[in-house]
Amino acid sequence: MEALESFKDFMDPNPVLSHRFGVTFFAGGVIPNPIDFRFQKVRGINTEVQLETISEGGQNLHRHHLPNQINxxxxxxxxxxxxxSVSRVSPTELLSPLNLEFNNTFSRFQFTPSNVLITLFKNDQGIPAASWLFLKAYPVKWSVSDLDATSNSVLIDTMELAYSRFQSIRL
Incomplete structure (x- = not known):
C-alpha cells in the first residue's frame, strides 16, 4: 500500500496541455538552429503499421493480418x-536558416535533411514532458495563407516535411 501512495506522489494527475511546445531543427543532424523554433501549430505526429491480409485456403471464417511496413x-x-524590425536585429539574424533551406529545396532541387525535435513542456518553466525526434527530415511542401484585403488575420507560413522515421521520447 505504501508503494501505491509513493507512486501517486510521483505521477502528476493533471494532463499536460498541448500549447506549450518548441521545435528545434538540427542542421547536419547536430547543430541546433537558434532562430527557427517558434511555431503556432504542429500536425502529423503519427505513424501506423501497414498490414497485409492473407486468406488461408479453405478457411472462410477469418483472415490473417501480417505487419508489412511502417507508414x-x-x-x-x-x-x-x-x-x-531592422533597427533591433542584425542582418545575419534576418536570414532564417529554415527559409534558406526551403528556398534551396524549391529553387535548386537540393535537399539537406536535418533532424527535428519537438518538445512538449509541462509548464512555463520549460520542464519537458515529452519529445518526438524526426530523423532525416526534408521539405516537401511550402505554402502561405491567402492574401485577403478584406481580412485582418495573420499571414501563416505552412511548411511540410517528410522524414525517414521518428522516435517518441517520454520523460
Missing part, C-alpha cells in the same frame, strides 16, 4: 510570417 505522415508546421 509515416508528413510533419506539418505552421507559423505566422513576421517582419523583424
Amino acid at each position: 509515416y505522415n508528413n510533419l506539418i508546421l505552421e507559423r505566422g510570417v513576421v517582419s523583424p
